[in-house]
Amino acid sequence: MSTRNTMLRSLHDVGLAAWFGGSLMGAVGLNGAARDEGDTWATTARIASSGWAKWTPLNAAAIATHLLGSGGLLAANAPRVAAQQGVAASTLTKTVLTGAALAATAYSRVLGKKIELAASSDPQDAEKSAKHPIDTDKAQRHLVCMQWAVPALTGGLVILNALHGEQQRPAEQLHGMWERARTLALHMPSPGHLTH
8 A cells, every 4th residue: 555755754854843843943042142142133044044044055955855865755646646535634734734845935035135134244245235125124024924934834744743753563554545536436426317
């Protein structure tokens, strides 16, 4: 009923772990340390921006790794998604949640970059910031929301991943496939309805 997909699962899980863990550590540790060490808004923003800028390439690699593993697992499990009751719904939920986490991550980076430019002491950054002025208070408020949205959404993905693991147990697969077949049988026309 099931085959091994160790590499795909590893890509999926390691990528998701880094995405979730990095965003949570950043929200709690990095941003908290920046608030403790910065004596002004600009200093605090520069410290946090520097840390997030260093994390961004690794975070992008983690997300790409997770998506590669997710896509491979979806392709490998397509027959089970179609045949086992409940798997399609949890897969759709996971896909929507992944899209929301990607959007929140991208929006966070855009906001973070704007704040980084606004807080920078570099004349070139100040010039770029002057060309595209932002309301730093509003951007900061949005960023505070996003710093918690990303770990919440990716944490939801971790929970759905646990559900998918449970759905792959042999007994769960048999039960789910039986329920799907029973549901389909209830919706099939009886032989008497097929004759004219």
